Amino acid sequence: MEHGPFRPRGNTLxxxxxxxxxxxxxLYVESPAGVGFSYSRNKSFYDDINDEVTARDNLAFLEGWFMKFPKYRNRELFITGESYAGHYVPQLAQLVINSGKNFNLKGILIGNPLLEFDTDMNAQGDFFWSHGLISDSTHALLTSTCNYSQxxxxVYNISESLSPECYEVYNKSAGEIGGxxxxxxxxxxxVYHRGKEKKKDLFEEVCLTDExxxxxxxxxxxxxxxAQLVGTPNWTLCYPDSAHFLKDAVIPSIxxxxxxxxxxxxxxxxSGDQDSRISLIGTRSLLExxxxxLKLKTTVPYRNWFEKxxxxxWTQVYGDILSFATIRGGSHTAPISQPARSLALFTAFLEGKPLPDA
Incomplete structure (x- = not known):
């Protein structure tokens, strides 16, 4: 998860x-403990990690950081993150406000976020069908017999079993999508190979070894x-045990x-518009x-935006406080696949301006 930024610009390494x-x-914060170089000296700590603990720890980090670097305390603070940070970022922001800490929090920015499990997961079927990855008949089954949230x-071990009808739909869609x-x-x-028999951990596929x-x-x-390697032999991008995700993943953060x-x-x-796992289809409907x-009026009607x-x-803005945008060609982690467009979006967000229309 990414915390920050703190404006104005500063020198960086x-x-x-x-x-x-x-x-x-x-500021880039590796959380919860166990991600990246972050750790707990108490091994039993990992057994009880959940969204609440993560938010509390991240608030403690911010308090400690501002105490050490007080000159930044009055700078505008924005909290950003992607994927499961659709839980982490809003919850941290809420805790900052409820704590009464004067951190000058101005806004949050979240990309391809998990906001409501059933809506986000069920949108996969529509995404696969609209992109030609599954047939009309399979798409019909996903709306009548079994859906992707089930x-x-x-798959994520939230439910212990799958009905025979659901398992058949799962295999049919997996076969059409291919490996x-x-x-x-x-x-x-x-880079992805679907195994019909092996269930995968939450967002395991995004944790690919890279540069x-x-x-x-x-x-x-x-x-x-x-960096101190405590209780782990190496740096890891994602939490090695996804069990803590599963406790809170189905609780809506919207x-x-x-x-x-x-x-x-x-x-x-x-939303990176080429991500099927948490697709723009579900996210857009949740924001709408x-x-x-909230009875917010549309101030920027749905339109395309430009980078150079x-x-x-495409983007839409509601009032001056809620906005949605897609990043064309973007993956689940859009800044990796579309860095220029992501930077343009980030810049507009900091400035509180609509994305450019030409």
């Missing part, structure tokens, strides 16, 4: 053409970062987003429903 720290001072509850499509980036390369993994496991890099907007905190949500519930002379995606 790491910069490239599309780094977000070109626009803001960034299937994913079983060479990455559900987190349907336009991506062949970052190799880089952060170099001994010289770890020494430079003063209600927390609603609470934040009612509290005056700006909320922006984006929230806007109607290319269409960057």
């Amino acid at each position: 790491f910069r490239n053409k599309h780094s977000w720290n070109r626009e803001a001072n960034m 299937i994913m509850r079983w 060479s499509v990455d559900p987190f980036d349907v336009l991506g390369s062949n 970052v993994d190799v880089y952060l496991n170099r001994k010289d890099v770890q020494k430079s970062l003063h 209600k927390v987003v609603e609470w934040l907007v009612r509290s005056g905190i700006r909320a922006s949500v984006y 429903g929230l806007a109607k519930k 002379k290319q269409v960057g995606g």
Whole structure:
């Protein structure tokens, strides 16, 4: 999960053409304990990790960080994150407000976020069908006989069993999709192999070894970062045991987003449009429903936006406090697959401006 940024810009050690720290001072927090280089000296701590513990620990981090660097305390604070951070980010923001800490929190930005399990998971069927990955008949079964929220509850070990009818639909859809499509980036390369018998952990597929993994496991890099490998032999991108996710994954966090907007905190949500796992279809419908519930008027009607002379995606803004945008060609982690477009979106978010229309 990403925390920050703290404006205005500051000097940074790491910069490239599309780094977000070109626009803001960034803090990257590896949480919960067990992710990346983060750890607990008490091994029993890992048995009780959940969303509440994660939010509490992240608030403690912010308190400690501001105490050590008080000159940043009055800077504008934005909290951002992707994927399961659809839980972590809103919950941390809510805790910041309820704690009474004067952290000058201005807004949250979440990408391809898990906001409401059933809506997000069921949207996969519509996404697969609209992209030609499954047949009309299979799509019909996913709306009449069994849906993806049922299937994913079983895949992610939330439910212990799957009905024979559901299992048949699961195998039929898996067979049509094939084993060479990455559900987190349907336009991506062949990095995903679906196994009909092996159930996968929550978001396991996104935890692929890449250049970052190799880089952060170099001994010289770890020494430079003063990293301590406590209870783990190496840096890991994702939490090694997904059990804690499953406790809270089905609890809707869209209600927390609603609470934040009612509290005056700006909320922006984006979707890489090639992610089937938490697709734009479910996210867009959740944001539209929230806007109607809050009686927010549309201030920017649904339209495309541009990064330089290319269409960057589509966007819609409700009032001056809630917005949705797609990132064209973006994967589940859109800044990786579409860095330029993601940076343009991030910049507009910081400035509180609509995405450019030309």
